[in-house]
Amino acid sequence: MSRQVPASGLLCPALAELQATGYGQLCSSSYSSGSSSIMAARVRTADDDQEIAKIRVITQVSSAAYQRSGPPAKILAQRWVAFVEAVQNDTAEKAQEAYNRLLLAVTDMELLGRKLAASQTASKRELDTYAQKQQQLHESIGQANELIEVKKQQLAEARVWRQQQEEYEVLRKQITAEQPRHETQQQIDAVDRDIDNIRADIRRQQLTYEVIAKKCAAVQHQVEDLLNSFPSAADAPAERDREGAQPMQLDA
Structure with a gap:
C-alpha cells in the first residue's frame, strides 16, 4: 500500500x-x-x-x-x-x-x-x-x-562693429596723413602775425596819405588865394579904360 x-x-x-x-x-x-x-x-x-x-x-x-x-x-x-x-x-x-x-x-x-x-x-x-x-x-x-x-545676433553685431572699425581706420589714416595740429597752429599763428603786420602797414600808409592830402589841400588853398590876389588878363583893359575916361585933374 x-x-x-x-x-x-x-x-x-x-x-x-x-x-x-x-x-x-x-x-x-x-x-x-x-x-x-x-x-x-x-x-x-x-x-x-x-x-x-x-x-x-x-x-x-x-x-x-x-x-x-x-x-x-x-x-x-x-x-x-x-x-x-x-x-x-x-x-x-x-x-x-x-x-x-x-x-x-x-x-x-x-x-x-x-x-x-x-x-x-x-x-x-x-x-x-x-x-x-x-x-x-x-x-x-x-x-x-x-x-x-x-551667436547669430552676436555675429551680426560683430560684423557691424567690424565695418565701423574699418570706416574709423580709413578716417584715421586720412587724419594721420595730414600734418600735425601744432604745425598747423604754428602756420595759422604766422599768418595771423603777417595779417597784423599788413594791417599796421595799411594804417601807417593811411596816416601818411591823410597827412599828404592835408598838405596838398593847404597848398591848393594857398595857390587859390594867390591867384585870387592878382587881376586876370581879361579884366586888365577894362580897368585901364575906366581909368582913362576920368577927367584929367590939374594941379592947382
Whole structure:
C-alpha cells in the first residue's frame, strides 16, 4: 500500500525553499527595487544605468532552455501529473523522487517568472531612462538652438562693429596723413602775425596819405588865394579904360 503525500504539503515547502534560494532573493530584491524606482520616478545616474545593465544580463531569458527541455509550464504540468500518480500508486520513495522533480519544476517556473518580472522591470526602468535622456536631449537641442540664435545676433553685431572699425581706420589714416595740429597752429599763428603786420602797414600808409592830402589841400588853398590876389588878363583893359575916361585933374 503506497503512502499518499498531500499536494499542499509538498508545494508549500517548495515555495519556501524557493524563497530561501539566493537567486530568488536577488530577483525579488531586483523586482522590488525596480518597482519602487518606477513609482518614485527619480533621476538616475551612471551607477543606476550600470545596475540596470547588470540586471538585464542576469535576467536575460533565452530560448535555448526551451529547446533543451521544452516550455516550463508544460514540464511543470507533466511533473505534477507524475507526482500525483506516484503519490496514488507508487511507494514513498517514488513519491519523494517525483516530489523532488516537481519541486525543481516549480522552482524553475518561479525563477522564470521572477526573471521575466525583473526583465520587464529593468526594461521599464531603461525605457524611463531613455525617455529622460530623450527629454534631456530635446532640452539640450533647444538650448543649442537658443545659443545659435544668440551667436547669430552676436555675429551680426560683430560684423557691424567690424565695418565701423574699418570706416574709423580709413578716417584715421586720412587724419594721420595730414600734418600735425601744432604745425598747423604754428602756420595759422604766422599768418595771423603777417595779417597784423599788413594791417599796421595799411594804417601807417593811411596816416601818411591823410597827412599828404592835408598838405596838398593847404597848398591848393594857398595857390587859390594867390591867384585870387592878382587881376586876370581879361579884366586888365577894362580897368585901364575906366581909368582913362576920368577927367584929367590939374594941379592947382
